[in-house]
Amino acid sequence: MRTDHLIAALIADVPVKSHSAGRRALLLVPLAVVVVLLGFLTYLRIRPDLTSGSVWPAVAVKVLAASLLAFVGFRFALSLGEPGRSDRRLPRALLAVPAILLLALGIELARMGMADWQERLVGMNQLRCLVLIPLLSLPPLLGLLVALRQGAVTRPVLAGLVSGLAATGMGAAFYSLNCTDDSMFFVLTWYTLAALIVAAAGGLAGRIVLRW
Amino acid sequence: MRLALAGDEGAYRRLLEELGTTFRRLVRARLSKANRGNAEVEDIVQEVLLAVHLKRHTWDPRLPFAPWVHTVARHKLIDALRRQGVRHFESVDDFADVLPAPSDTQSDLGDAERLISQLKQRQQQIVRAMAVEGRPAADVASEIGMTEGAVRVALHRALKDLARLFRETQ
Numbered sequence: 001m002r003t004d005h006l007i008a009a010l011i012a013d014v015p016v017k018s019h020s021a022g023r024r025a026l027l028l029v030p031l032a033v034v035v036v037l038l039g040f041l042t043y044l045r046i047r048p049d050l051t052s053g054s055v056w057p058a059v060a061v062k063v064l065a066a067s068l069l070a071f072v073g074f075r076f077a078l079s080l081g082e083p084g085r086s087d088r089r090l091p092r093a094l095l096a097v098p099a100i101l102l103l104a105l106g107i108e109l110a111r112m113g114m115a116d117w118q119e120r121l122v123g124m125n126q127l128r129c130l131v132l133i134p135l136l137s138l139p140p141l142l143g144l145l146v147a148l149r150q151g152a153v154t155r156p157v158l159a160g161l162v163s164g165l166a167a168t169g170m171g172a173a174f175y176s177l178n179c180t181d182d183s184m185f186f187v188l189t190w191y192t193l194a195a196l197i198v199a200a201a202g203g204l205a206g207r208i209v210l211r212w
Numbered sequence: 213m214r215l216a217l218a219g220d221e222g223a224y225r226r227l228l229e230e231l232g233t234t235f236r237r238l239v240r241a242r243l244s245k246a247n248r249g250n251a252e253v254e255d256i257v258q259e260v261l262l263a264v265h266l267k268r269h270t271w272d273p274r275l276p277f278a279p280w281v282h283t284v285a286r287h288k289l290i291d292a293l294r295r296q297g298v299r300h301f302e303s304v305d306d307f308a309d310v311l312p313a314p315s316d317t318q319s320d321l322g323d324a325e326r327l328i329s330q331l332k333q334r335q336q337q338i339v340r341a342m343a344v345e346g347r348p349a350a351d352v353a354s355e356i357g358m359t360e361g362a363v364r365v366a367l368h369r370a371l372k373d374l375a376r377l378f379r380e381t382q
Binding site: 001002003004005006007008009010011012013014015016020021081082083084085150151152154211212 | 217219221224225228229232236254257258261262263265266267268269270271272275276278279280281282283284286287324325328339342343344345346348349361364365367368371375379
């Protein structure tokens with residue numbers, strides 16, 4: 001094959017009609033979130049005591065941190081599919097997630113002290129948390145990875161990892177409406193562990209499916 | 213690229229030729245160290261051009277083109293060179309003047325031919341006619357009794373498959 005003939009063939013190719021990874025993600029990820037929502041409403045449901053005054057601040061913190069992780073992680077992952085676009089603000093913005101949780105831990109310590117911290121850390125639902133968060137994160141992770149295949153990812157492991165974190169944010173936002181362990185000791189331990197599991201799965205998958 | 217995306221075929225041809233020359237110079241500088249021939253050089257140049265072409269929609273026209281093409285080309289070059297067993301990425305600047313990259317030695321009996329023969333029959337026919345023999349789409353269309361549009365769509369699929377085959381070559 002001669003290169004000038006290849007060039008002629010490339011020119012004769014159909015004009016660009018592939019959608020960008022971003023546009024595909026905007027379709028696929030909300031779809032995945034709807035699947036998660038349906039699964040959540042069918043099998044988990046919102047905890048009945050949500051509206052009582054004592055629990056909503058903790059739930060609000062959990063949902064806020066998870067949503068932030070989802071939002072920033074989503075944009076960060078997509079930016080990794082566009083060569084030449086480097087936005088240092090996104091990885092930095094991700095740090096806000098642990099910051100929020102640590103701040104909430106500080107408030108919890110100020111109000112309740114260190115008493116029973118081990119019990120609070122172990123909680124009632126650790127295994128449930130470790131299984132359900134990855135499960136709820138799976139559809140958005142798949143959606144993001146499929147969308148990113150349309151992009152041109154030059155760091156597949158990182159892109160998969162960040163996709164995993166973003167997906168965890170989406171899964172955990174739902175899960176935290178159901179889980180009754182409200183201590184930040186619990187959240188920082190088990191939610192983080194769940195996030196690492198999903199991120200590792202994403203990184204591994206990214207290495208395989210995001211090559212081009 | 214901006215003009216090319218807007219459908220200016222002349223601009224796209226000039227861009228691809230210019231990129232091809234640049235890539236050829238880069239690859240040759242690296243492969244000459246490893247005593248590789250023109251066929252391998254041209255294989256890699258073609259693989260990178262194909263990647264730039266198939267991923268051109270990931271460039272945001274509001275951003276400068278150079279960083280984009282640099283990142284894509286670097287990614288594919290490292291990938292392709294690694295597969296050729298070249299692990300030393302010396303600075304190319306020293307070689308650039310010594311080794312010009314003429315475009316009249318573009319004949320190639322490298323991997324590309326072998327890869328094309330792995331495509332589906334209809335795809336092979338179209339790629340051979342257009343990319344190997346350099347015939348226009350309209351010509352090929354009338355010969356095999358397809359519309360020109362269908363030929364272009366089939367060509368597009370074939371190019372994507374070809375990129376995959378390039379990638380899977382060890």
